Amino acid sequence: MLTLSSDFGWPYPAAMRGVMLQETDARLVDISHEFPRQDVRTAAFWLREIVPWFPPAVHCVVVDPGVGTDRDALVVEAGDHILVGPDNGVLCPVARAVAGDAEIASYAIEYDAASTTFHGRDVFAPMAARIHERGIETMRASGVLQPVSAAVDLEFPEPSRTDGSVQGTVLVVDGFGNVVTNIPGDTLEVIDDEHLTVNGVRTPLEATYAAVDPGTALVTVGSHGNVELAVNRGRGDDAFDLAAGDDVTLRWDSH
Amino acid sequence: MLTLSSDFGWPYPAAMRGVMLQETDARLVDISHEFPRQDVRTAAFWLREIVPWFPPAVHCVVVDPGVGTDRDALVVEAGDHILVGPDNGVLCPVARAVAGDAEIASYAIEYDAASTTFHGRDVFAPMAARIHERGIETMRASGVLQPVSAAVDLEFPEPSRTDGSVQGTVLVVDGFGNVVTNIPGDTLEVIDDEHLTVNGVRTPLEATYAAVDPGTALVTVGSHGNVELAVNRGRGDDAFDLAAGDDVTLRWDSH
């Protein structure tokens, strides 16, 4: 199984599908091609959440603002999963999420690309398909993959806790307008929700969106396990006036 | 064969694909993930039109504003098709459209979900895949599916006819701006199209969009069999100033 992820929208992903299908009869599964353009961090966040739900696969991930520069073209082996894409930080968090106890090994692809502007088609799609067909061992033995000691990594910020509050950051806003923070959901287990405020505004803590009236804001734990700021049948980003990168303070100690 | 439908946009459908592929090697077909968010009625309309074109399949349909509440998680058996999704009305019209002469049977899923906000991933996708793999009989015998006597239903409004007119409603507007009404296309067979008006405005009745000049409004019968208000190479919703839920009066008796 091969998966495809990119910020290409349309029609470029189709060229990647065609190139892969020249090399393999494997199942192709699109994760998404709607990742925000050239936004490595948002792609890393969502792929870290989604790829672990897949069975073992080769994942071709191309969000590549540095295409054509001397950044490495990377293959990362992480347990039963193999990730293929530019060396710009997007792959490492995903690799950690899927590796389990397995070691993570990274390789640079030796390539001679037809274009300097579309390595998704000319480097990553064919390489992902070939690794799927021949196995990573064979590709390594052939010299096409060279071990690299340190791939570019990307860390998500950690929230800071005090006794009656936590200060975090907005990681992403999803298509519903739900504001996904970096605050772990289990933080909410200890709070006094009668006094819970989000950036100073009293907000109810609920298990489901529909626990409050339509149009009403709430704090909940999203499907990724993090604290999420939402509005039942509305947009949390508008209600809370928050976007990716903004600070969020939850406070529950009113004293 | 499994199909997927939702209002999730991206990237959430990918998690559903991954979960299904953990359970099955079946073909996965996306119907659409662009259904208007939390709009059960529009999803029901389109799925009622589209699902009957498919060969027998298990259809996973998740437009779920009540996720995490005590609404049932539903499986509907309708002839050769099986529908899986929240019990909010979206499934019943689709079941009627595909059942033919077969009886329709509904079951509630016994579940213990990992999240309260993403049952597409945690309840419906795995259940659809398991039903595909093991068969609905096996799932029923295991006690996971419990018969329900009455699933939530949803009726589309019926137009009212007089001798020289029909009063209907806009059901949906498609991406081209074509205004789809609830007026059956065969209504048009009896009319005097020299005097046909739409909400008071004289409009030509044509078999094809291109029968009128570009930019010109027309009345036609859409591919769903209903009366449609359109503009050749333009948007009918703008020209007629109509949106879903609005009233439409066709009048053809000028006396």
Added chain:
Amino acid sequence: MLTLSSDFGWPYPAAMRGVMLQETDARLVDISHEFPRQDVRTAAFWLREIVPWFPPAVHCVVVDPGVGTDRDALVVEAGDHILVGPDNGVLCPVARAVAGDAEIASYAIEYDAASTTFHGRDVFAPMAARIHERGIETMRASGVLQPVSAAVDLEFPEPSRTDGSVQGTVLVVDGFGNVVTNIPGDTLEVIDDEHLTVNGVRTPLEATYAAVDPGTALVTVGSHGNVELAVNRGRGDDAFDLAAGDDVTLRWDSH
């Protein structure tokens, strides 16, 4: 293998998928359903670029502003590829791109369509699937396909060269905002890039987007082999104020 392309967005392509799957177990691959509505020229450009990357397949291409009129429904055989769609010019440039040394043969489909507004579902999808299953020879022998001497063609404009300049046209703007011209990339090999101007404005010539600072405009050769006007991590169409059909003059002789 069957591919699908259209300007339908959602949900209409799903009906085409269903109809095809009634006829075949073949792999279905979406190229894109986001082609600009009723824009035959843009679809032809992108398909000419993308279809040659696919292995042999039957390609169902429906951008069809004349649906329901007496325009032919076309099948074009071009080497190992078969194209199916309305006879409005979109197929011929694609056929030339994939035919190689093979002859190109065109056939009109004899059909009796269920609707006058959705031949993607009622004519092209079932025909593409049947050709895939039975072979074009069988379909021809059955009389369903009748040879046509001249399909509607579509030519892209050619740039005009002088000694120190080239005058071209914008063919399309992609989703990144990159402005794709009709000027062949090898034009740039001979120019004096110290004096290169785009519509009078000095612009650097670079091999990659990231060779200039974020927000800076550049001239490059895109993955299609044509001259492209872009902005690193920004939109070329905004920076150059250009859209499809606009004139572009590159000048490199400052004397």
